[in-house]
Amino acid sequence: MPPEPAHDLPAAESLAIWLEACRAAGCPERTPAEVVPLNRAVGRVTAEPVLARRSSPAYDAAAMDGIAVHAAQATAGAVLTDFVVVDTGDPMPTGYDAVVMREDVTFVDDKAEVGKAAEPGKHVRPVGEDVREGETLLPAGLRLQPWDVAAAAAAGHENLTVHQAPRVAIVPTGDEIRPLGSRLEPGDILDTNSLMLAAQAEELGCRTRILDIVPDEPPQLLAAMRDAAATSDLVLFIAGSSKGRGDHTADVVAAAGALAVHGVAVRPGHPVVLGVAGRTPVLGAPGYPVSAALTFEVFAAPMIAALMNTAPPRRAVVEARLATGLNSTESSEDWIRVQLSSDGDDLVATPLTRRAGVLTSLVRADGIVVLPAGTPGPGAGDRVPVRLLRT
């Protein structure tokens, strides 16, 4: 008999159990490394530290337009014959150790009168001011931003070694689910979750593949699960997580590998399924769209980050005053969507519906208030932290 899956534990414990189940099943901990050109590296995660191959600047350079001088001669009011006109970025002429800005120089014939004294090094960018050859420029595990790749280029790199983008397979399921663009009959539902989950994964730097919609038939679900798992680093299997007649995800995960968690103490997302198919982690996202989006945020984002040896992007947090009081749930943490408005210097958070089928609650939300389980809920006017969904 396989061990009973964990049930109704808090998010962090459930995630840890899932990660451990994946390790025990032999899932690769990281995606392999690959070399990519700098212009395709933004958003990717460094697989090794990046050392500077050259100093930047590579030579002492003028930091301002003006004249290169010997600082010892460039006292205020001095009239110089020994100087070199330089522009910003020019190499400093040998032997000159300071620059007087053009604005502080009066040229008289072939002489220069200095308006402001210069000390050694004034307006000079020394070799390696930005980065020195051999220095660690970027650590391993860094999600690359535009300035990171520019700095790598300045430091002599043309390519960087990054983790391969995790391959995420998305499997929509359900007899009522129709591809986007379908003509709908009563009872049909468009497959909006695949679109959303793929975009969420791509935002984190994954390559995604949406499989054909699978009917609620266990043999077909199992075949789709195995197919998805065989060619991906993470499977997002949509719907069928609960107790309905067509809900088979937990059984299918158990049959394809190991069921680690079924149900967590978080709402929306309560019936989420976490497990392994073969050697690939599987997240069974509940079908309600808000539940699907938030279980991605709570479980898939950390898994994807772990595959790239980095941390999930942190959401900025602001403090706001609650417009209305909130009741917490006895057994679950609640992720409450709120809209923010300004009241003088204060921010006011107005709670939106908690219903997990109302996707526009996410569309309209500026952030999330996480309400711990079983605590007296905060009252109207209480200050609460809000994790920003929009910045």
Ligand SMILES: Nc1nc2c(c(=O)[nH]1)N[C@H]1C(S)=C(S)[C@@H](COP(=O)(O)OP(=O)(O)OC[C@H]3O[C@@H](n4cnc5c(N)ncnc54)[C@H](O)[C@@H]3O)O[C@H]1N2
């Ligand atoms: N008797 C109980 N019923 C339900 C429970 C429960 O504990 N006992 N839990 C509820 C909760 S909480 C959630 S969340 C949902 C989870 O639903 P499932 O994961 O089982 O998914 P379905 O029942 O198949 O679908 C739910 C809903 O989502 C729509 N859906 C499904 N796939 C997609 C898709 N790809 N794109 C857009 N929308 C999709 C589906 O049509 C349904 O409307 O269960 C509650 N029920």
Ligand code: MOO
């Ligand atoms: O937990 Mo369900 O995800 O309430 O909506």
